[in-house]
Amino acid sequence: MSKAARPNAAEIRKARQENPKLRERDLAQNLGISEGELVAAHCGEGVTRIRPQVVEILRGLEAVGEVMALTRNESAVHEKIGVFEKVVPGDHAVLTLGEHIDQRIFPNVWKHGFAVEKRDGDEVRRSLQFFDSAGEAVHKVHLRPASDLKAYEALVAAHVSDDQAQGLHVEAVAPETVEESQASAEELRDKWSKMTDVHQFFGLLRSLKLSRRQAMRMVGQDFAWSLDPQAVGAMMEGAAASGQPIMCFVGNRGCIQIHTGPISSIKTMGPWLNILDETFHLHLRTDHIREVWGVRKPTKDGHVTSVEAYDAQGQMIIQFFGKRHEGEGEREDWRGLVAGLPRIATQSAA
Numbered sequence: 414m415s416k417a418a419r420p421n422a423a424e425i426r427k428a429r430q431e432n433p434k435l436r437e438r439d440l441a442q443n444l445g446i447s448e449g450e451l452v453a454a455h456c457g458e459g460v461t462r463i464r465p466q467v468v469e470i471l472r473g474l475e476a477v478g479e480v481m482a483l484t485r486n487e488s489a490v491h492e493k494i495g496v497f498e499k500v501v502p503g504d505h506a507v508l509t510l511g512e513h514i515d516q517r518i519f520p521n522v523w524k525h526g527f528a529v530e531k532r533d534g535d536e537v538r539r540s541l542q543f544f545d546s547a548g549e550a551v552h553k554v555h556l557r558p559a560s561d562l563k564a565y566e567a568l569v570a571a572h573v574s575d576d577q578a579q580g581l582h583v584e585a586v587a588p589e590t591v592e593e594s595q596a597s598a599e600e601l602r603d604k605w606s607k608m609t610d611v612h613q614f615f616g617l618l619r620s621l622k623l624s625r626r627q628a629m630r631m632v633g634q635d636f637a638w639s640l641d642p643q644a645v646g647a648m649m650e651g652a653a654a655s656g657q658p659i660m661c662f663v664g665n666r667g668c669i670q671i672h673t674g675p676i677s678s679i680k681t682m683g684p685w686l687n688i689l690d691e692t693f694h695l696h697l698r699t700d701h702i703r704e705v706w707g708v709r710k711p712t713k714d715g716h717v718t719s720v721e722a723y724d725a726q727g728q729m730i731i732q733f734f735g736k737r738h739e740g741e742g743e744r745e746d747w748r749g750l751v752a753g754l755p756r757i758a759t760q761s762a763a
Contacts, residue, residue: 420444422579425454438550447548452527453581463572465526465543467518468507470572471500474541474554476564481555482514484663484670488701488730491663491670492694494557513692515671522551522667525581528569539565543667548583551667586666596621598631605632609713626727629706640705641755645697645722646679646686648733648754653677657746658736661695664729673736697731707751715742718751 420428425444429451432440441451456462463470474480474497482493495513507518525544530537539556556565604617605628618628629637652659653676661672678689688695704723709716720733735747 422454449544449548450581456577456579459530461528462574463526465523467520473568478561479559483553484668486665488698489663490696494692517669546584547586594622608711639757642702644754651750660734662732
């Protein structure tokens, strides 16, 4: 839809009334707008714009008690039920380190915030929703029956914005680009083999001007090997059968959300592969998966193994590790599970 043809707030609200069952993300896509614009069009009609003061809001959420925290990208939805606690601010990221809600948040990306009330029959569903400069959702917090409504209302009141206009100014987010690299496989292997912490991997990629997938394709199969796209489902089933605890990461530009623990209830519904456990729900579009990699990174505690899935644009959809703590070696049952996943015999050099 051209800029001139973009619907105004009244037209957006009319489309919402005509499509009450359609998910917000899908309706926004049909209208050629962002989800943030769809929400903002309802300011004053069940929606209140709030200032996205990330640290203060995260700390205030602890008093709200049990909530559902939702982080998603185009291909995976990660939902954790629990309490926001142990909020740790940093220069570039904020950590939430609760028993169930474990996140890495990048506050500079959180540009717009809203408190949303949506009537569903006799029930009112309440949530806090946060969006980036392009109006793309970065994180949502949904109230649960056990949530403290008074604490939630006080939190919203403390952060209400002076701007309650029914509209949202959006700015396109420039795609990340990787400069043409002159790095050799030998240089990559040398730096890779000398890592002592998995977090050093990002600096390694920057120093060699490589994307994650470029590095995996170059480094050699002792460090990264191509797996069959069905490997993600096989890994989940294997973890559930063995009862071993895993770590599941799903993220976007503004938030990475982590589940740590066992998984059990795995259901397939069309293209969606779902985990439907008591405090963890995952919804994964398996038809979006184009590449899956097993990756081995050295650390001071021995190597750490991950399973990573990517979409057709080379964006990471989801990442898995075995559960471990700093200073601990990797679990042998996790290593065995990953080693048994189906591989692709011939790797592309593209």
